[in-house]
Amino acid sequence: MLRFSYRLFLIVCSGFLAACATGPGPAEVAIKDTSKSFSTVVVDAGHGGKDNGAYRRFGGAEKVATLDVAKRVARKLHESDLKIVMTRSTDVFIPLDQRVAIENAQKNSVFVSIHFNDSRRRGIHGFETYYHSANSFDLAHRIQSKLMTIPHSANRGVHTANFRVLRLAKYPAVLVECGFLSNRLEGGEARDAEYRETLADRIAEAIVEHRYGAGVYHAAKSAAAPPPGEGPGLAPSKLRGD
Numbered sequence: 001m002l003r004f005s006y007r008l009f010l011i012v013c014s015g016f017l018a019a020c021a022t023g024p025g026p027a028e029v030a031i032k033d034t035s036k037s038f039s040t041v042v043v044d045a046g047h048g049g050k051d052n053g054a055y056r057r058f059g060g061a062e063k064v065a066t067l068d069v070a071k072r073v074a075r076k077l078h079e080s081d082l083k084i085v086m087t088r089s090t091d092v093f094i095p096l097d098q099r100v101a102i103e104n105a106q107k108n109s110v111f112v113s114i115h116f117n118d119s120r121r122r123g124i125h126g127f128e129t130y131y132h133s134a135n136s137f138d139l140a141h142r143i144q145s146k147l148m149t150i151p152h153s154a155n156r157g158v159h160t161a162n163f164r165v166l167r168l169a170k171y172p173a174v175l176v177e178c179g180f181l182s183n184r185l186e187g188g189e190a191r192d193a194e195y196r197e198t199l200a201d202r203i204a205e206a207i208v209e210h211r212y213g214a215g216v217y218h219a220a221k222s223a224a225a226p227p228p229g230e231g232p233g234l235a236p237s238k239l240r241g242d
Contacts, residue, residue, distance in 0.1 A: 033135040035172045040083040040109035041207060042102060044165065045070035047115075049093025054118035058187025059180075062116045063091065065190045069178060070114045072200030073207075076219040080208045085109075096164045104170045110139060111173035112207065113165055116190055117180040125186050126154030128177040132166035140174045142210050146202040147176075152185075176203060 045067040047053030053062030067088070074084045085106055087099045094102075103111040117128065127147040131140040137158075144158045156177075166173045178199050179186035189195040201219065208217040 031133050031135060031169070032171055034108050034110060035135050035139055035210065038082075038108055038110045038171070038211060040085060040106045041074075041077050042085045042087065042106055042109055042111045043070050043074045043077070044087040044099055044103070044111065044113035046113055048088050048091055051093050054116060054181045056118065056181040056187050058182070058184050059116065059190040060187075062118070062181060065116050065178075065181070065196065066114045067091065068193075069196050069200050069203075072197055073112070073114065073204050076200060076204035077207060079219050080204070080212075080217060082208070082211070099165050100168045103165065103173065104168070106171075109171050110136075110207070111165065111169055111171060112143075112203065113163075113173070113175040114203075115175060115177050117177040118182045119180055120182070122182055122184065125180050125183040126156035127179060128156040129158045130161040130163060130166065130175040130177070131158070131173070132160060132162065132169070133172065136166070136169075136172040136174050139172055139207070139210050143174060143176055143203055143206040146206040147178075147199070150198060150202060 045063075047063035047066060049063075051063065053066065055061050059065065067090075070086065071089070074086055078084050085102065087102050088094050099113075103109070127144060129140045129144040129147075131137055140158045144155070147153060148155050161175065163175055166175060179190060181187045181190055204219060205217045209215075
């Protein structure tokens with residue numbers, strides 16, 4: 001009788017542990033699907049300050065190109081009546097954990113991080129978009145599809161990644177690689193204001209269409225995007241660090 005009771009106890013415990021192992025983890029529970037209802041977009045310009053990111057003769061410093069494209073994206077989204085929060089609006093260094101804090105502080109939001117790529121092989125070129133949670137999958141694919149409408153673009157695909165700003169996000173989050181600074185053509189284009197405007201236009205169009213549907217995006221083009229200052233739509237100074 002004792003042996004039978006002990007065996008029954010082990011079976012019950014094993015079943016309990018198996019159920020715990022297959023249940024959703026804390027990260028899954030914390031993620032909120034705002035991909036179709038968001039009212040705020042957190043626009044993240046990669047690198048900044050002491051962190052140049054990639055630096056190539058053709059494309060210059062990644063931190064410069066990302067900030068310019070991010071400002072243009074922010075302006076276009078603002079024109080579409082979305083609230084905008086930028087992790088940085090000047091050339092300052094923002095630690096990754098602080099970027100995560102900024103994105104997670106915004107309720108009913110999505111997060112879009114702007115980057116440029118780099119490779120030792122100068123022939124490699126094209127766009128890539130990354131995501132982590134399943135709720136970010138559709139937005140990542142929509143952005144990638146819009147970028148592919150740019151003439152002579154190369155599709156390097158949509159991929160999952162464990163980047164900290166994606167992995168720790170409470171809301172849908174994607175990271176966009178806007179071409180390779182190490183490639184002569186794409187690096188040169190990254191220095192061109194009109195081309196950066198096109199990149200921003202495609203990214204903003206994807207975000208707006210993802211929220212409101214096709215055919216609603218109408219943004220004025222501008223060769224120069226004025227740098228935003230302190231005010232509504234930007235992260236508080238205590239979070240931005242500038």
